[in-house]
Amino acid sequence: xxxxxxxxxxxxxxxxxxxxxxxxxxSAKPAVVDLLLxxxxxxxxxxxxxxxxxxxxxxxxxxxxxxxxxxxFYFVNNDDLxxxxxxxxxxxxxxxHLGKMFAAISSVDIVVSSNPDESTGRPVEQxxxxxxxxxxxxxxxxxxxxxxxxxxxxxxxTELESKMIITLASLLQDSMRIxxxxxxxxxxxxxxxxQWVNKFPAQVIGLCSQVLWTNSVESALTGAISAExxxxxxxxxAEERLRILSEHVLGDVDIVLRKKCEQLITVFVHQRDxxxxxxxxxxxxxxxxxxxxxxxxxxxxxxVSASDVDSSQLIEKLSIKMSNFSSFYGFEYLGIGxxxxxxxxxxxxxxxxxxxxxxxxxxxxxxxxxxxxxxxxKMLGSELGRFVLVFNCDENFDYAAMGRIxxxxxxxGAWGCFDEFNRLEERILSAVSEQIxxxxxxxxxxxxxxxxxxxxxxxxxxxxxxxxMNPGYAGRSNLPDNLKQxxxxxxxxxxxxxxxxxxxxxxxxxxxxxxxxxxxxLMFTLCEEQLSAQSHYDFGLRALKSVLSGAxxxxxxxxxxxxxLGGETDPSSLPDTERNVLIxxxxxxxxxxxxxxxxxxxxxxxxxxxPNTELPSVDExxxxxxxxxxxxxEYLDMG
Numbered sequence: 067x068x069x070x071x072x073x074x075x076x077x078x079x080x081x082x083x084x085x086x087x088x089x090x091x092x093s094a095k096p097a098v099v100d101l102l103l104x105x106x107x108x109x110x111x112x113x114x115x116x117x118x119x120x121x122x123x124x125x126x127x128x129x130x131x132x133x134x135x136x137x138x139f140y141f142v143n144n145d146d147l148x149x150x151x152x153x154x155x156x157x158x159x160x161x162x163h164l165g166k167m168f169a170a171i172s173s174v175d176i177v178v179s180s181n182p183d184e185s186t187g188r189p190v191e192q193x194x195x196x197x198x199x200x201x202x203x204x205x206x207x208x209x210x211x212x213x214x215x216x217x218x219x220x221x222x223x224t225e226l227e228s229k230m231i232i233t234l235a236s237l238l239q240d241s242m243r244i245x246x247x248x249x250x251x252x253x254x255x256x257x258x259x260x261q262w263v264n265k266f267p268a269q270v271i272g273l274c275s276q277v278l279w280t281n282s283v284e285s286a287l288t289g290a291i292s293a294e295x296x297x298x299x300x301x302x303x304a305e306e307r308l309r310i311l312s313e314h315v316l317g318d319v320d321i322v323l324r325k326k327c328e329q330l331i332t333v334f335v336h337q338r339d340x341x342x343x344x345x346x347x348x349x350x351x352x353x354x355x356x357x358x359x360x361x362x363x364x365x366x367x368x369x370v371s372a373s374d375v376d377s378s379q380l381i382e383k384l385s386i387k388m389s390n391f392s393s394f395y396g397f398e399y400l401g402i403g404x405x406x407x408x409x410x411x412x413x414x415x416x417x418x419x420x421x422x423x424x425x426x427x428x429x430x431x432x433x434x435x436x437x438x439x440x441x442x443x444k445m446l447g448s449e450l451g452r453f454v455l456v457f458n459c460d461e462n463f464d465y466a467a468m469g470r471i472x473x474x475x476x477x478x479g480a481w482g483c484f485d486e487f488n489r490l491e492e493r494i495l496s497a498v499s500e501q502i503x504x505x506x507x508x509x510x511x512x513x514x515x516x517x518x519x520x521x522x523x524x525x526x527x528x529x530x531x532x533x534x535m536n537p538g539y540a541g542r543s544n545l546p547d548n549l550k551q552x553x554x555x556x557x558x559x560x561x562x563x564x565x566x567x568x569x570x571x572x573x574x575x576x577x578x579x580x581x582x583x584x585x586x587x588l589m590f591t592l593c594e595e596q597l598s599a600q601s602h603y604d605f606g607l608r609a610l611k612s613v614l615s616g617a618x619x620x621x622x623x624x625x626x627x628x629x630x631l632g633g634e635t636d637p638s639s640l641p642d643t644e645r646n647v648l649i650x651x652x653x654x655x656x657x658x659x660x661x662x663x664x665x666x667x668x669x670x671x672x673x674x675x676x677p678n679t680e681l682p683s684v685d686e687x688x689x690x691x692x693x694x695x696x697x698x699x700e701y702l703d704m705g
Contacts, residue, residue: 440483652672
C-alpha cells in the first residue's frame, strides 16, 4: 500500500514522528501545567488532524478502486481489506478472510511445488490452490488448480470465484450422468444410493435429488397411464429414500455424511408432503397451479458436450421455476449447513419473493420475531444458488454505507437481506429508496451499468434486495410511501412449529417424531404461559431447535450403548428410548436457565405432558470434576 500511496505514506510517517515526540514530552512532564506551556500545542494537533483526515481520504479512495476491481471486497471492512492488501505475499493471512467474501468457503488447500524457471532454469517455488473447504469440514477438489501469484491477489481470487462455479456445475453434470442408480424408475438400492451420497458434495446431491423429483412428478402427470398410480409410485420411492437415510443418520458415520443425510431427509420430507398434497387434490396435469406453486428444478442436457465444461452453457443447464418465475442456478458454494424446514408458510413466502424477483422488485417479509423471515430469505437464496448477506440495521447505517453495500451487491449479483430495516431513521430510509429505485429501474431496462454515489458500477441481473421488519415495535420507523411501493410484502405471523419439530426430529433419526413433536410443542407452550416472566427465558423456535438437535445426539449415544442398529437393540424399546432422550435434552437446555421458584412448576408440567417422568440426574462427570477443581482453587465449598 505504501508503494501505491508514496506521498500519503511520507505524510503519515511525519505525523507519526511528530505525535510520538509529543507523547514523549508528556511522559517526561505529565503535569497539566507543563503541558499548557508547550509552544503551539493546539496548532500542532489541528495540523496533524487535518493531515490524518487527508491521508484517510486518500486511503479510502484507494480501497474503493480495489473494491471495483474485485467487487467481493465490498463485503470486507476497511481494516480487514488493508490487512488483505498488505499481505499479498502471504496467502495464509488472506485465507482467514475468505469467509467474508464467499458464502461458505472458509479455506483453500494450498500446495507448494518447486519448478525450474523458464529463463534461468533454477528451481522456483510456486503455490497452487487445489481444493476449497467449508467450516462444516466438507472438502471439494477444484476442477483445476489455481496458481497463487505474489502481489496479485485480485487475480487469483477472481479465478477462485470462477473455478468455484465451474467446479460445482461440472460435479452436478457428473452426478446427473450416474443417477441411474436412483432415477425416476426402478427400486432404490440402499448400498449404491449411499455410495452416491458419499461421493458428491451435499449441495450437488441436494440439487440432483430436486431435479430427479421434479422429473419424476412431471413424468407421472404426463404419462399415458393413471396419474394417481404413477404419483403413488413416486411417493413410495421418496419414502424408501427416507427410510434408508434415517437408518444411516443413526449409524456410526462421519459427521459430514451425517449432516448430508440430515439435509436430504429434510428435502425428502418436503417432497413427500408435496406428493401427498397432489394425490389429495387429485392433480392430473403438470400445468395445474397446485404443482406450479412449488419450486421446480429442471436439467437441460441438450446440445452440451462433455468438453464444454468451461463454457457458459454448462452453468445454464440447471434452471429453477416457481409459477411464472424462472432463473438459472447461481452455483455459489454453500457448504452443508442446516436446511430450513419448508412449511405452507414458507411456500407462501417463496411464492411472493419469487414474484417480486420476476417483476424486478424487492421482497419484504414482515411479522413478529422468530417467525423465520430472515431464514426464509436465506433459504430461498440457497435454493437458487445465490450468495446471501444479512445486515442488521442500526444507527450506524448511513446513506454512504448503504450505497457501498448496494454497489457490492449489484456487481457480485448477490442478495442483501436488511434485518429490522425500519430501525433506520426516516431521513435515511427516504434517501435509500432513491438508491433502490435506481437499481430496480436498471434491472427493468436490462442496463449493464448504473450510477451509485456518483460512481459507475456494473449491474448483475441476479441481484436481489430484501428487507425484514417487525411493524409496530417501539423505536421503529414507518416506511415512506416511495419505499413501500418498491417491495412486495408477505406477512409471516405464526410458523407451523409442530411441523417444524416433526421434520427436525425425523431428520435426527427419531422414528416416533409425530407423537413426540406434539408433546414437545405443548411443553414449550405451557412453559411460556405458566412460568414466570424472566428476561433471559426463551421458549421460542430457536430454543426448540436446540432441544431437538440435542435429542438426536443423545439418541445416537443411546443406540450405540444398546448395541447398535443391526445388533442387540430391541425395536420395541426404541419409542421409550426416543422419549427419554428428548426429555433429557429438554432438561439439559431448559433447567439451567430456570430460577429456583420455577423448577417445581417445570417438573409438574413435565409430568403432565410426559406421564411417569422424573427429572433426570446430571450425568456429566467431567464437568462436575472440573467445577470441583475450580472451587478448590478458589477456596469455595461445592454444594
